[in-house]
Amino acid sequence: MSNLKVAVQKSGRLSEDSLKLFKECGIKFNNGAKKLKAQSSNFPIEFLFLRDDDIPGYVEDGIADIGIVGQNVQDEYQKEVDVVKHLGFSKCRLSLAVPREVDYSGIQYFEGKNLATSYPTILKNYLKDQGVNAEVHMISGSVEIAPGIGLAEGICDIVSSGSTLLSNGLKEVETVMKSEAVMVAYKQMSDDKKALLDQLIFRINSVLEGKNNKYVLLNAPNASLDRIIDLLPGMRSPTVLPLAQEGWSSIHSVINEDDFWGNIEKLREAGAEGILVVPIEKMIQ
Ligand SMILES: Nc1ncnc2c1ncn2[C@@H]1O[C@H](COP(=O)(O)OP(=O)(O)OP(=O)(O)O)[C@@H](O)[C@H]1O
Ligand SMILES: O=P(O)(O)OC[C@H]1O[C@H](OP(=O)(O)OP(=O)(O)O)[C@H](O)[C@@H]1O
Ligand SMILES: [Mg+2]
Numbered sequence: 547m548s549n550l551k552v553a554v555q556k557s558g559r560l561s562e563d564s565l566k567l568f569k570e571c572g573i574k575f576n577n578g579a580k581k582l583k584a585q586s587s588n589f590p591i592e593f594l595f596l597r598d599d600d601i602p603g604y605v606e607d608g609i610a611d612i613g614i615v616g617q618n619v620q621d622e623y624q625k626e627v628d629v630v631k632h633l634g635f636s637k638c639r640l641s642l643a644v645p646r647e648v649d650y651s652g653i654q655y656f657e658g659k660n661l662a663t664s665y666p667t668i669l670k671n672y673l674k675d676q677g678v679n680a681e682v683h684m685i686s687g688s689v690e691i692a693p694g695i696g697l698a699e700g701i702c703d704i705v706s707s708g709s710t711l712l713s714n715g716l717k718e719v720e721t722v723m724k725s726e727a728v729m730v731a732y733k734q735m736s737d738d739k740k741a742l743l744d745q746l747i748f749r750i751n752s753v754l755e756g757k758n759n760k761y762v763l764l765n766a767p768n769a770s771l772d773r774i775i776d777l778l779p780g781m782r783s784p785t786v787l788p789l790a791q792e793g794w795s796s797i798h799s800v801i802n803e804d805d806f807w808g809n810i811e812k813l814r815e816a817g818a819e820g821i822l823v824v825p826i827e828k829m830i831q
């Protein structure tokens with residue numbers, strides 16, 4: 547029987563959320579300390595715990611059937627794999643930064659300058675598109691130290707909160723790309739494995755859809771029902787149940803979280819009260 551081999555980062559920024567996603571999909575496994583392989587007990591999946599930089603290559607060669615990496619790592623190594631799902635976690639950007647005191651006037655500032663990065667391919671392509679000639683030096687970590695030790699005049703590295711740049715006396719000046727975790731897949735997967743991947747993606751979609759939506763319960767006078775139903779159309783239509791108090795109903799529906807905040811004032815104006823918003827664990831349309 548087929549067993550889907552999944553490459554996930556051993557330890558780092560992607561590890562926890564990658565494993566959490568499989569657990570939320572109902573896939574059980576025991577990743578004891580220092581174990582570099584783990585078999586699920588209830589789904590034909592085997593986990594391989596690897597350095598994230600190696601994952602696209604393993605998936606290109608079919609050593610792993612699928613893997614989870616940052617879009618930035620996939621774009622840097624440009625391996626022949628299919629990006630099958632954007633996963634919505636490990637959101638960050640790859641940015642150019644310079645010492646805080648630099649009077650930055652625009653991308654031409656970098657003409658003829660030295661830049662340090664762990665993402666030389668992405669950076670060189672970006673500079674070429676911008677028509678800038680600069681010297682790109684590859685360093686594999688602690689990139690933010692480079693300007694302070696005279697190694698480079700600017701850097702291109704991952705930024706999320708910006709606190710690492712701030713602590714190292716740097717400021718972000720250009721966004722080169724936005725990134726999030728993606729699932730990549732081997733291009734020549736067997737039909738059996740493709741069927742397993744489809745099952746897995748179905749589960750992932752139901753988990754991600756659940757996270758993006760909320761279950762809303764509220765009370766409203768019957769005279770407001772039509773307006774409130776318009777504001778909360780739900781999956782097919784909302785559930786409307788009579789309250790014990792004459793002339794009032796309870797309305798249950800599902801709404802995208804952003805739409806909920808956008809509509810909250812309108813719901814209250816329409817007479818809604820006692821509004822409860824409840825998380826959804828899985829959602830299948
Ligand atoms: N501060 C951050 N916030 C959000 N996502 C991040 C952050 N830093 C990195 N990432 C994302 O997580 C991925 C892994 O980052 P991490 O720092 O764990 O990599 P690493 O040090 O290269 O790990 P490894 O030891 O596996 O090679 C990055 O490629 C990026 O997509
Ligand atoms: O904008 P911030 O929120 O400060 O995040 C950015 C930092 O996060 C990552 O490093 P990480 O902390 O994962 O350590 P690493 O250098 O060991 O990969 C990245 O390489 C940046 O240095
Ligand atoms: Mg790495």
